[in-house]
Amino acid sequence: MSTKTIPIQVVEQAAASGSACHGGEQTLLQAAQSAGKSEVLERYALDYPKGPHDQPQSMCPAFGSLRVGLRMSRTATILSGSACCVYGLTFTSHFYGARRSVGYVPFNSETLVTGKLFEDIRESVHEQANPDLYDAIVIINLCVPTASGVPLQLLPKEINGVRIIGIDVPGFGVPTHAEAKDVLAAAMLKYARQEVMSGPVAAPKKARQEKPSITLLGEMFPADPMGIAQLIEPMNLAVGTSVPTREWRELYSALDCAVVAAIHPFYTASIREFEAAGRPIVGSAPVGVEGTHDWLQSIGQSAGVSQALIDAARNKSLPLIKSVLSQQKINGRITLSGYEGSELIVARLLVECGADLRYVGSACPATPWNSHDAEWLKSKGVQVQFRASLEQDLDAVQAFKPDLAIGTTPVVQYAKEACIPALYFTNLISARPLMGVAGAGSLIQVVNAAIGNQGRFNKMKAFFGPVGHGDSSGVWMDKPTDRPEFRAENRRQLEKKIKQRKAQEMG
Numbered sequence: 001m002s003t004k005t006i007p008i009q010v011v012e013q014a015a016a017s018g019s020a021c022h023g024g025e026q027t028l029l030q031a032a033q034s035a036g037k038s039e040v041l042e043r044y045a046l047d048y049p050k051g052p053h054d055q056p057q058s059m060c061p062a063f064g065s066l067r068v069g070l071r072m073s074r075t076a077t078i079l080s081g082s083a084c085c086v087y088g089l090t091f092t093s094h095f096y097g098a099r100r101s102v103g104y105v106p107f108n109s110e111t112l113v114t115g116k117l118f119e120d121i122r123e124s125v126h127e128q129a130n131p132d133l134y135d136a137i138v139i140i141n142l143c144v145p146t147a148s149g150v151p152l153q154l155l156p157k158e159i160n161g162v163r164i165i166g167i168d169v170p171g172f173g174v175p176t177h178a179e180a181k182d183v184l185a186a187a188m189l190k191y192a193r194q195e196v197m198s199g200p201v202a203a204p205k206k207a208r209q210e211k212p213s214i215t216l217l218g219e220m221f222p223a224d225p226m227g228i229a230q231l232i233e234p235m236n237l238a239v240g241t242s243v244p245t246r247e248w249r250e251l252y253s254a255l256d257c258a259v260v261a262a263i264h265p266f267y268t269a270s271i272r273e274f275e276a277a278g279r280p281i282v283g284s285a286p287v288g289v290e291g292t293h294d295w296l297q298s299i300g301q302s303a304g305v306s307q308a309l310i311d312a313a314r315n316k317s318l319p320l321i322k323s324v325l326s327q328q329k330i331n332g333r334i335t336l337s338g339y340e341g342s343e344l345i346v347a348r349l350l351v352e353c354g355a356d357l358r359y360v361g362s363a364c365p366a367t368p369w370n371s372h373d374a375e376w377l378k379s380k381g382v383q384v385q386f387r388a389s390l391e392q393d394l395d396a397v398q399a400f401k402p403d404l405a406i407g408t409t410p411v412v413q414y415a416k417e418a419c420i421p422a423l424y425f426t427n428l429i430s431a432r433p434l435m436g437v438a439g440a441g442s443l444i445q446v447v448n449a450a451i452g453n454q455g456r457f458n459k460m461k462a463f464f465g466p467v468g469h470g471d472s473s474g475v476w477m478d479k480p481t482d483r484p485e486f487r488a489e490n491r492r493q494l495e496k497k498i499k500q501r502k503a504q505e506m507g
Ligand code: SF4
Pocket: 021, 022, 060, 061, 062, 081, 082, 085, 088, 142, 143, 144, 170, 171, 172
């Protein structure tokens, strides 16, 4: 196959300005800076570095914060942003089974520029602040209110005992929805930490662990914390709370831990809060034999467990994982890409399951908590790409010609068009156990089943041939006619515009 089936036309930023979510990013950034948001944007630039590549393409970042808020009981989540953004975010939340209302404070140009929007937000927060119903109210500034400097930091910290958390989550400041989860989780941890420091706090519903506990950082498959609990039990350690939490008081127990396991490595701001609380942080995850071996050592050491108990934990779990891995193997070449931030641990597991993994791309950045995984993968000959763009992910599929492409929706679409079996990372890989014994078994099954579909792909390709390919796909009443001249004309116009702008800038 010589060309990509998803045409990617590199359009200069100037021409794209204002035409899409991230078009006009610089304009919005400058507006936000001059509207008093410099400090928060500088913080984001440090916490979520973008380089060396441009911002990855993924869903609206604010979805991450919204999801964290909507999954917490006794928490109201309110959006402040353009109606189209709110529509998209609400739709996506319900698609992912939010089962909660999303609050919205609408605005128009007048309320935005006169500052009335902030007054409207303040009023709605006061109306909502019913302590019988809520522990906390979260207000999220989307792109336009952030760029306009709507000052959520001026909202009261608490109304009638209900905590008020205002955060800015603009697409031009927070690169991915994964990191937006961190923005809200960290804001809540910071608030809870200050409460703890100011005096006694209410006990969480779940009784406090008698053993020293490990807080797990990152949303993971529900069986994984149970699997991890079995792994660490011989060290007399217990699994504590998972962050993002499901209720406010769990934030206190999350902070009250022996060690934080940064299973998902991009929670930079949350980790800052745990470090401020004096908690040690351990990266990577107990995946496969080598991953579990290294992780148990790091967790045990950080929790002050004796080497004898660490070895006891290893001796109990590693033979079981080895046994699962020796019974089945993944036979095939794979490329992997995603925007969840857990790509590297999945990649490690794939390699240990026998896969010939060539490429792993993550929309998330390199951090100190995934450096060990990145080095391990590189030592196995896997190309690791942080802040991977869609183009890089597609190039990897084209270059490595895998037997299976695991990726985001456009990568899967591209692979399937190219007659390559493909699996969605978010729905089919990160929604299953990955850790310990259960993780090894479940991944091998799903991957081998997908690779085994090659014959069906070949049959479909032979049956349909070139029908419905590229521009001629869809339902047509007549035979579709290609009109390359229209595209050529559009491209000519765009190039002319770019030249004009450049000439104006220079003149
Ligand atoms: S909030 Fe920003 S990034 Fe999100 S949909 Fe709206 S314009 Fe796009």
